[in-house]
Amino acid sequence: MEKEKKVVETNPAQEKTADQIIKENTALRDAEIKELKRKNEAELKQRLASTDSKEERKRIKEQNKVDLYNQISEIKNKYNDLLAHSLPSGANKDKRHMGMKSKRIIGNTTIYIILIIMTFIWLFPFVCILLQSFRVESTHMVGYIIPKQWGFDNYINLFTKKAFNDGGFGRWYFNTLIISIFVALIQTIIVLCMSYTLSRIRFKGRKFLMNFMLILGMFPGMLTMIILYRVLKDMGLTESHAIPGLILVYVASSGMGYYVSKGFFDTLPKSLDEAARVDGANRAQVFFKVILPLSKPIVIYTLLTAFMGPWGDYIFATYVAHHEETGMNVAVGLQNLISSEQSINANYTMFCAGGVLVAIPITILFMILQKYYVEGVTGGAVKG
């Protein structure tokens, strides 16, 4: 009893001092590091100014980076040691240990509860779509979820209501598949060309090109659709002939989406290129024989995203084909099914069935290639 009391009494004072010590310690440390950096920068500038050759400068920079890193870590170590000596040891560690286990259990349980609730929220709409797609008794929107009568009628209706050549669901599905495959292939080639060039080749106008595309990206893409639609219309690539037109437009500007794969190419060491060049390869051979074989993750990421884009695109597709059902993709076709009050009542469950059929392949594909997608997304966000 007595011991515990003592601990409780002495604790606050100790914690406070410990806090203060840590604060002072880090403040002093940071200041010293900053000072060091500033000095270093000035010195580096002088050294750089004194040499003329580019390679020499690069070497100096590299050397300086390593030196600076070492110096900084020295300072950090020094202050860590200082801190370890000056901190009052012991007392409050024991107290924390006692409650640790029960605390962790409570914490984990809360997390599990939150995650389970989230799972429910996240899956709920998808489960609903699935259930409603099997509902037979009515095609309306209804106030309950679980069907009273189960069956495949909606799926059968999707394919039988209209023949392939009149633009039924089968036709839309086929259209979307064709568009997605072509776009995935061509767009991947274009994006790889663009990002490889911008990442690994230094040429005149490179910075300008990148800035220019950055500025172009700030215009809302919606604007250009109007004119692209008119141009496609003049070329006869709308409505029932919309598929080549759509592929053309999706692919044409895809070079602007080079950021993620450029980030990937940036991380490959430059010595690879140099070694290959030494062995007598020209730039093209370096690209095809050295870099491409190493780029499997980014190629798959680009293929996947390029495939998913047109698979779910609605806006431009509806612009280009909104009358002729033979030229629609699934998004436009399905949206058409439920576009008005009347058609909702007639087609609601069919829409759900169509949605399920569209979602299943892309979801399976995504799950298989999830690893690559995650790599790409994280890399892209970190490297900007």
Add this chain to the structure above:
Amino acid sequence: MKTYSDLEYLRLNKFQKFLYKVARFFVGIPRWFLNLFIAIGNFFAKAGIYIKDEVVDVFMTFKNGDWKTRLSYVIVGFGSIARGQLLRGFLFLIFEIIFILYTALYGWYWIAQMGTLGTKGPYKYYDPDWDTYVTKYYDDSFKILLYSILSIFFIVAFLYTWRLNIKQNAIAQDILDTPARKALNKECKAEVKNYLSSHPDYKKPDNEAVKDEIAKINEKYDALIAGLKPDNLKAYKKMVKENNASRASEIAELKKQNKVELKQQLLTIETKQERKKLIKDNKQSLGERIAEIEMKYGDKASEFSRDFNLNYNHEKRELEQERKFLIKCAKDGKEVSDIKNEYRKKVEACGKPLVSDKQDLESMLDNQFHKTLLALPVTGIVIFTVLPIFFMILVAFTNYCAANDGHFNNLFTWVGLENFNTLLNWNTGSKAYSAAFGEILGWTLIWAFFATFSNYFLGMFVAIMINKKGIKLKKVWRTILVLTIAIPQFISLLYVSKMFADNGFIKAWLVNYFGVSPKFSFIGDAAEPWVARLTVILINIWIGIPYLMLIATGILMNIPSDLYESAQIDGANVWQQYTKITLPYMLFVTGPYLLTSFIGNMNNFNVIYLLTGGAPKIGDVGGAAGNPGYTDLLVTWLFKITQSDGAYYNMASVIGILVFIIVSVISLIVFNIMPSTRNEEDYQ
């Protein structure tokens, strides 16, 4: 305002620090503007100087040029053809011919009409042969505007090639026509003449003999050139191989040694943490040492290759030239060719020869490989993005709308700034647009802010939860959340919008079981604006969290775990660990991403359009402005305007331009105050 030094700043308390930062921010604003103006001024000054330099250069090249160069000013590519660079020359020439044909046949016609955008519309007349009315089409403003922009692009491209052609001429002349070369050539000619006049009995060799001689020469030099390669190549390959082998062996040796040392060191250490640290440190230092070795050998190897390429190509070229010359000699006869030979050596000492066609082609895959790779993507961007954007910017200054985009009227014309006036109502514009514009702009910014940051923090929170030690089934949780990314939005969002619709089952439940009034509406036309907006933001969380979770997971894994360990030892609780370690790290790393995501949300067409379609409507605006609603963003409004009966493309373009201005201003500000501007080269 007083600026603090770092130490002074550190002494401030939290509140003072915050105040200081805010104050610095506002104090800095005038300087930004100043910098901006200076930058703009600099840009124009630089552009002026550039243009001046170009013009002077063009003029000087003409003045100093020989007749080939001068003729190239009119017949593009002539100089290159005349100097033996056939490939370049003909490409230039073909481009010029196409350009002239296009301009004469079409381009001029379109550009001439750009001022008025056409004067004669379609008109109907009675055709007695067919006994019906027929429409005859004349000008079409849309086509005039589009093709005149295309023609201007073409002209710019032609001017660029023209200038390139002149530069090529200047370079070629620099190489060929140095004064020393010219003088030598002259001297040579004079001497030959001199020799011929002093030896009237000199005879050129007859044809048969020349043929034999040439065949002999060819045979000899073919053998020589063939003999050049293997020897050199073998030696070179051997060198490279040796270099690689010794590099590999040195690295292997280093690794071996390091392993032994590390083992010994580890034996002396007892705590697990220190061991970990030692291993980590060792890894790093080993990496540095290996990199050093690689660099050393890489330098050597690139030296070899440089030497090799230089030597081999150089020798080959020399042999070729010799052969060429000897063939010439055979035609001239010995005495004259001796004279020429003497001068040839002198001329050769003057500099390198011109780039040949073959070298041109080879460089497409080598030094000019970036042009090969970029040609297709950049062309696509220019035609399908740049051109439409130019077009739409220009449309903002016309009266282009559905009324003049039909079969009976397809003429529109320039109206100056009238559309901007209509939208912003600075003078006497209509109220409909300006009222809606204020409302929608405000909501766009609010939406972008909340959509970005709610997703950001909640996504990070979820990632931390899933990654916590002791949580099982990590993969399963992640996979479930990621479903919203995998399933196309037009399915998931459309379905969710139906769930929340006035006749959807969520509302039915609320009415049946929770006694909510049947008039209540989430996202229908009868909804309260704030309810609809809140619903949209909440549903967006459902869509957006998974992305952020993935990103945050990747980044959180990179935070060194000893940071947390030492924080725990120092007594930091979970919240302190989060605010002092996790959050600063995340913010630092994802700064640029936050900006792009903010802008992406400002233009987040899919979520709004598929969920609400903009409903509920803004009351007093009406159909003329495309029936905007309280949840409309600027982009969805823009889309609606183009889809409405009036189809006011001009107003849509104005909104588009304003969106661009807003986005670029925000980006500029953020880029200016963001701490983490990265250097690209850091990664390689």
